[in-house]
Amino acid sequence: MQDKLEVKYGLPETVRYCARCVMSNQRPASSVEFKHGKNHRHRALHFDAEGVCDACRFAERKESIDWKQREEELLRLLDRYRRKDGYYDCVVPGSGGKDSAYASHVLKYKYGMHPLTVTWPPILYTDIGLRNFRNWIEVGGFDNITFKPNGRVHRLLTRLAIENLLHPFQSFILGQKNLAPKIAIKYEIPLVFYGENEAEYGNPIADNQQSLRDKSYFTLQNLSDVSLGGVPINELIEQHGLNLNDLMAYLPADYKDIERTNVDVHYLGYYLKWTPQECYYYAIEHTGFEANPVRTEGTYSKYNSLDDKIDGFHYYTTYIKFGIGRATYDASQEIRNRHLTREEGVALVRRFDGEFPGFYFQEVMDYIGMKPERFHQLCDQFRSPHLWKKEDGQWQLRHPLS
Amino acid sequence: MSVRVIARLDIKGPNLVKGVHLEGLRVLGSPERFAQAYYREGIDELVYMDVVASLYQRNSLVDFVRLTAQDIFIPLTVGGGLRTLEDIRQVLVAGADKVSLNTAAIARPDFIREAARKFGSSTVVVSIEAIRMPNGQYEAYTDNGRERTGVNAFDWACRAAELGAGEILLTSIDREGTGKGFDLELTRTVAQAVTIPVVACGGAGTLDHIRDVVSRGAADAVCIASLLHYDLLKRMGTDYRAGEEGNVEFLKQARNFSKVSGAAVGDIKRVLRESAIACRPAFESTSHV
Amino acid sequence: MSDSAAPAIVIVDYGMGNLFSVLRACQSVGVEAVITDSKQAVSDAAAVILPGVGAFGVAMENLAALDLIDVLRDVAATGKPLLGVCLGMQLLMSESHEFGHHRGLDIIPGNVVQLPLIPGLGAASKVPHVGWESVEPPVSSREGHAPGSAWDGTLLEGLPGGEYMYFVHSFYCRPRDQARVLSVTRYGTFEFCSAVTLGNVMGCQFHPERSGPAGLLIYRNFSAKVASLKQGEQRAGQA
Numbered sequence: 001m002q003d004k005l006e007v008k009y010g011l012p013e014t015v016r017y018c019a020r021c022v023m024s025n026q027r028p029a030s031s032v033e034f035k036h037g038k039n040h041r042h043r044a045l046h047f048d049a050e051g052v053c054d055a056c057r058f059a060e061r062k063e064s065i066d067w068k069q070r071e072e073e074l075l076r077l078l079d080r081y082r083r084k085d086g087y088y089d090c091v092v093p094g095s096g097g098k099d100s101a102y103a104s105h106v107l108k109y110k111y112g113m114h115p116l117t118v119t120w121p122p123i124l125y126t127d128i129g130l131r132n133f134r135n136w137i138e139v140g141g142f143d144n145i146t147f148k149p150n151g152r153v154h155r156l157l158t159r160l161a162i163e164n165l166l167h168p169f170q171s172f173i174l175g176q177k178n179l180a181p182k183i184a185i186k187y188e189i190p191l192v193f194y195g196e197n198e199a200e201y202g203n204p205i206a207d208n209q210q211s212l213r214d215k216s217y218f219t220l221q222n223l224s225d226v227s228l229g230g231v232p233i234n235e236l237i238e239q240h241g242l243n244l245n246d247l248m249a250y251l252p253a254d255y256k257d258i259e260r261t262n263v264d265v266h267y268l269g270y271y272l273k274w275t276p277q278e279c280y281y282y283a284i285e286h287t288g289f290e291a292n293p294v295r296t297e298g299t300y301s302k303y304n305s306l307d308d309k310i311d312g313f314h315y316y317t318t319y320i321k322f323g324i325g326r327a328t329y330d331a332s333q334e335i336r337n338r339h340l341t342r343e344e345g346v347a348l349v350r351r352f353d354g355e356f357p358g359f360y361f362q363e364v365m366d367y368i369g370m371k372p373e374r375f376h377q378l379c380d381q382f383r384s385p386h387l388w389k390k391e392d393g394q395w396q397l398r399h400p401l402s
Numbered sequence: 403m404s405v406r407v408i409a410r411l412d413i414k415g416p417n418l419v420k421g422v423h424l425e426g427l428r429v430l431g432s433p434e435r436f437a438q439a440y441y442r443e444g445i446d447e448l449v450y451m452d453v454v455a456s457l458y459q460r461n462s463l464v465d466f467v468r469l470t471a472q473d474i475f476i477p478l479t480v481g482g483g484l485r486t487l488e489d490i491r492q493v494l495v496a497g498a499d500k501v502s503l504n505t506a507a508i509a510r511p512d513f514i515r516e517a518a519r520k521f522g523s524s525t526v527v528v529s530i531e532a533i534r535m536p537n538g539q540y541e542a543y544t545d546n547g548r549e550r551t552g553v554n555a556f557d558w559a560c561r562a563a564e565l566g567a568g569e570i571l572l573t574s575i576d577r578e579g580t581g582k583g584f585d586l587e588l589t590r591t592v593a594q595a596v597t598i599p600v601v602a603c604g605g606a607g608t609l610d611h612i613r614d615v616v617s618r619g620a621a622d623a624v625c626i627a628s629l630l631h632y633d634l635l636k637r638m639g640t641d642y643r644a645g646e647e648g649n650v651e652f653l654k655q656a657r658n659f660s661k662v663s664g665a666a667v668g669d670i671k672r673v674l675r676e677s678a679i680a681c682r683p684a685f686e687s688t689s690h691v
Numbered sequence: 692m693s694d695s696a697a698p699a700i701v702i703v704d705y706g707m708g709n710l711f712s713v714l715r716a717c718q719s720v721g722v723e724a725v726i727t728d729s730k731q732a733v734s735d736a737a738a739v740i741l742p743g744v745g746a747f748g749v750a751m752e753n754l755a756a757l758d759l760i761d762v763l764r765d766v767a768a769t770g771k772p773l774l775g776v777c778l779g780m781q782l783l784m785s786e787s788h789e790f791g792h793h794r795g796l797d798i799i800p801g802n803v804v805q806l807p808l809i810p811g812l813g814a815a816s817k818v819p820h821v822g823w824e825s826v827e828p829p830v831s832s833r834e835g836h837a838p839g840s841a842w843d844g845t846l847l848e849g850l851p852g853g854e855y856m857y858f859v860h861s862f863y864c865r866p867r868d869q870a871r872v873l874s875v876t877r878y879g880t881f882e883f884c885s886a887v888t889l890g891n892v893m894g895c896q897f898h899p900e901r902s903g904p905a906g907l908l909i910y911r912n913f914s915a916k917v918a919s920l921k922q923g924e925q926r927a928g929q930a
Contacts, residue, residue, distance in 0.1 A: 277428070277651075280422075280426055281659070284580070295545075300548065347460070404822050471712070522744050522746075524819055599817050
């Protein structure tokens with residue numbers, strides 16, 4: 001009789017794949033990152049009685065939404081906020097990728113708004129990422145505020161996040177989610193637009209029915225239950241020589257400030273039908289966007305997530321922790337948008353998922369000051385036994401995609 | 403010598419698709435409809451590329467080739483995922499005149515020699531999809547512009563010619579789909595180095611670009627996609643039906659793609675002839691396409 | 692009375708050539724044609740199409756191996772319509788200099804030699820000659836004829852002079868007798884023979900089955916010729 005396998009991260013014990021896309025039920029919902037401690041238990045992707053995941057159901061519903069009516073809602077919203085006195089009337093966060101390119105451009109040039117774009121930059125810019133960012137501003141034509149966090153702190157938190165959570169992207173995600181509302185508060189621009197809603201990817205459907213982004217993602221009420229890099233704040237201060245000022249960039253806005261200035265955060269994807277691949281074409285057409293010349297490691301795609309050298313690491317660690325690599329994410333999105341059939345998605349996942357991010361590996365190791373062996377060691381520690389087995393010295397998924 | 407004007411149809415499953423930088427699978431319509439229209443308008447040749455065959459490791463163009471070969475009587479080149487002599491034979495039997503090899507040829511260059519020996523040099527086209535490197539050289543890519551090979555595109559073109567290729571189909575991945583014009587330097591360097599015809603592909607956005615790639619890029623033939631497709635789509639209207647496979651959002655929203663000005667076969671040939679570049683005349687456009 | 696036993700037109704399969712496009716071209720002009728490598732079928736046919744893509748020497752070897760050489764010469768000698776396409780036209784000649792020296796079918800006296808290298812627009816010579824070029828009656832045959840009628844009674848009847856056809860070749864034919872030259876084509880500054888004729892034998896260097904509607908007209912003419920000969924025979928048989 002087999003011993004019961006340990007199941008890490010609070011994931012479902014049995015691995016199942018969506019009947020429609022290629023996502024598995026091990027996919028964690030987006031966390032509230034500043035509460036992401038070492039023993040964090042993830043909320044996993046929900047499958048309904050027919051074995052179809054929430055993201056696919058959402059995509060289904062997208063087809064029957066009255067987009068004309070949603071656009072009218074958007075127009076009414078924009079009419080309320082649009083300013084003619086020369087000041088900004090909305091904040092659009094982004095980095096010049098296809099989604100923020102589309103959102104900012106369509107708000108400004110089609111709907112006559114006056115966006116201030118706001119950028120929390122990638123941890124390590126790729127050449128193409130930097131070019132696309134510059135073209136966004138210079139060809140697309142937008143004012144932009146870029147906030148760069150303290151480099152030493154950034155590096156430390158990135159390393160801690162890898163060591164404690166095997167989550168290389170956390171330091172980036174923290175800033176990305178928090179910056180726009182904080183800038184909106186400071187500059188008194190009460191309207192923030194994100195692009196797609198994460199429910200498109202399988203965060204609970206309830207989150208998505210209304211446009212306003214769930215405020216718990218970016219407001220802070222009590223400092224004492226905050227962790228960064230898997231380390232509680234007080235420990236960061238006492239044991240890593242940081243002070244509160246060093247950490248503010250990673251913390252969300254104070255709830256009181258949000259209330260006072262009445263900042264509202266909306267998903268543009270609620271009002272406008274979002275097709276990521278068409279955002280790519282739109283960005284090419286209007287903001288000087290270029291695709292990655294090669295396919296990004298771990299996937300077949302050339303237009304998604306190009307700008308950070310750590311992107312590849314992020315998806316490699318999701319593969320380690322959840323058995324889900326980048327090809328799975330990209331293919332699932334494209335299946336839901338009907339660009340691919342499930343069969344095609346399966347072929348792509350089998351071919352590319354879990355590809356090691358060799359291209360920038362040494363550079364990233366040098367950046368965080370970690371030895372490659374240590375990274376591999378960490379990976380092995382973070383594999384959940386219920387997902388992985390070792391056969392002939394090679395790690396294999398127990399339940400690969402079928 | 404006259405210059406050939408060739409239409410390239412990128413095909414995925416049942417759809418004609420068009421990307422930018424060989425990325426993106428935006429559906430423009432049914433490939434038969436486009437192929438027939440170009441034939442009637444006087445296109446000189448057609449190229450059908452199965453853009454996902456190597457990526458998905460499958461072949462699916464044979465049926466489509468057979469279908470259009472019934473009533474299209476101009477040379478047809480078929481490519482995408484052809485890996486064995488048997489793959490080539492099937493496509494030729496279905497009605498293709500030439501086959502285009504890329505991924506399989508770079509993986510095993512002798513494949514070119516074997517194919518040329520068995521089917522004739524003039525049947526074998528080597529497709530080179532190239533990206534410009536920071537040092538000004540060009541690298542060849544495979545799998546629909548996804549995989550680096552470390553192979554210098556210019557050297558590879560020369561080698562392919564030596565191995566028996568009948569033509570080179572040369573695509574600039576940097577330019578393709580952007581409408582910014584062909585890569586004249588890439589085209590000219592290769593065209594002047596090999597004694598076999600070189601077909602320039604990738605980047606035509608205006609009629610001037612086409613004239614330039616012949617007169618300044620030394621191309622022996624031009625291969626056009628976006629410029630023709632977006633124009634034909636505007637003239638024909640879409641045959642999109644709800645529920646179809648693929649990225650049909652562009653068609654659904656009846657949008658425009660402003661990067662290419664759009665031109666018909668007749669426009670292209672007129673500009674060439676006006677520039678004293680000989681080519682087969684187009685046909686008078688009929689009242690409806 | 693219809694002759695249903697033997698197909699009207701056979702397309703010779705000797706292992707080289709774009710047989711299927713030729714077949715489809717025939718079908719599209721409403722003609723029953725059959726692809727065959729059988730000596731008997733070729734001998735019994737009412738008309739023969741000899742396609743071809745590739746090297747002359749190999750082609751003649753293949754024809755010899757199938758024992759088709761004399762059969763094809765008989766087809767020509769008995770006045771049955773015989774159409775040679777591309778390499779098939781070259782095979783009608785006496786000899787070729789492609790990769791050595793090879794004897795041809797010698798149905799039309801002449802030889803096959805390499806196209807000279809022609810500077811291209813980019814100052815590079817390209818081999819083979821691939822592309823569309825215009826096909827004209829030779830100057831001599833234009834004299835004394837009303838414009839547009841130089842080809843009456845031939846397989847090119849109905850084509851305006853200067854029609855573009857599709858070529859893929861590195862060699863060209865030089866018939867000994869200029870009267871055999873049915874059409875000429877210019878490649879750069881160089882003029883070569885692009886079609887030949889002798890009685891009911893015709894050869895075209897270009898590919899009519901790949902030359903769009905203009906090429907299909909040639910297949911239509913060929914089929915009309917076969918039909919009219921058959922009618923002629925039938926009438927003769929009834930007389």
